[in-house]
Amino acid sequence: MRQATPVAGRCGLGDHDRRLQGEIRRTQENRIVRMAGYIEGRNVSLTFRPPNRAPLRALGGFDIAVEEGEFLSIVGPSGCGKSTFLNVVLGLTKPDSGEVLMHGKPIGGPGSDRAMVFQEFGLLPWRTVQHNIELGLELKKVPAEKRRATAERLVVLVGLAGFEQHYPHELSGGMKQRVGLARALATDPDVLLMDEPFAALDAQTRDLMQAELLRIWREARKTVLFVTHQIDEAIYLSDRVVVMSKRPGRAKKVFAIDLPRPREYEMRVTPEFNDLKLEIWNTLKDEIVA
């Protein structure tokens, strides 16, 4: 089981160790020693109660620990609560029970230490590329010159130089998601939450965007929590992959991806890659209800 392979202290902690570590950190917290960028979900459960319909248990005791600077992907069957968990981390949704900690503190709401890249981009149609990127800074009351400087830098980073004054409807899907990524990076969060960010893109654009994301991740050094349906995508990008069970979602198994970085496209056709893919698929397939 790859889960058991320790990678530079990133994983391989048993359940007991992990809980112990939680204890240690809590005692440390009293002395204001915090582990930056560290996210931990403990026994997170959440049930949706739509009016006039049966309640829907989205998460049922989901456990997760994300290390600082780590690229962690969550794969799971449709409706297993992956996106719901991201919304909890983002602070838009509160769990019924369990807790999500960041820097050892419970997440109480949205904060500028986290930012989301949305599947459907979520760009404001009446704002140009530049002003979409500046949105988070504007909400933080950052002065205009500073906002513009940040936007200029990010436009270059995501490869959209020259499109600053374009409106979203003038951009392709891939370009829109570049804007979405730049907007999330603008407030310089510790953690990037990505909710199937490339699912709305065609296959080639998706491949390109994955490579771009790895480049940007290397440069920006963020902790990334990445939700996807695609096993390929999860392996190619991640340090670890969490496979979730069907609804109500729990963490079924964690895979460490020991493939060397920087990763090239060719890596996807190596036997190691395909072994991992098969292993993850075998874990996942029992959970998929067609």
Next chain:
Amino acid sequence: MAEQAIVRPTFAARYRKILLGGFAVILFFAAWQAIFLFVPFNPLFISKPSLIAAGLVDLIGSGDLFHDLAVSAVPFFIGLAAAVIVGVPLGIVMGWRPRVGYALDPLMTVFYASPLVALAPLLVIFFGVGVSGKAVIVFVLAVFPFIFNAHAGVRAVDQLLINVVRSLGGGEWDLYRMVIFPSVLPYIVASSRIAVGRALIAVLVGEFFAASEGIGYAISRFGDIFALDRMFGCILVVMVIAVVLTEGIRWAERAAFPWRTRQ
């Protein structure tokens, strides 16, 4: 390039819409003029385009027409502005705050559906014969399209954009300012097309009941003294104003929202 290979349409094909529409209008007036070659013409009951044109030239020359229009324009714009100022925020709050919406929706629907024009004499008594009475009538008729369209616009707001702004730390006021108002804006412009039509009617009705000047007063006075050429002339002017205003808004709608895909 493919675009260059496209055959440029001929003049007739390009302006087909305008040409056909304009042709129908000209035909209408020509038929109106021509029918009195066969039907006996009685200027006490009907007029014809040639006389109307002459009457209009007269009204323009004497300056009466512009004076009346200027008098009517004041309550028209005051009432319309008040309708926007009250109707848009009210509609937005009704849409965004479900409880406010549930509470006010039936009441607003009742008012919108009722023949408010019938209240005009009462409103004139309450608010006076001058500008204020007419402005109130305009307001009462024009406010509802703004309320209902703003309400509908808010309900069409993309929840994803709300989440985006919230996730980046935006509060209630930021949601109004950055998402809800820009989403609703096209709906407001669309509703102003309807509201302008209703506001014009309101001004005329207000002046029919009690006035000593204004375009509505002119129409009713010319009717009373059987000066039908001038009466029709004034009606024609109001028609043209209505068309210019609504078409102007339609044009502004296309020009003012550069984020929308141009057709």
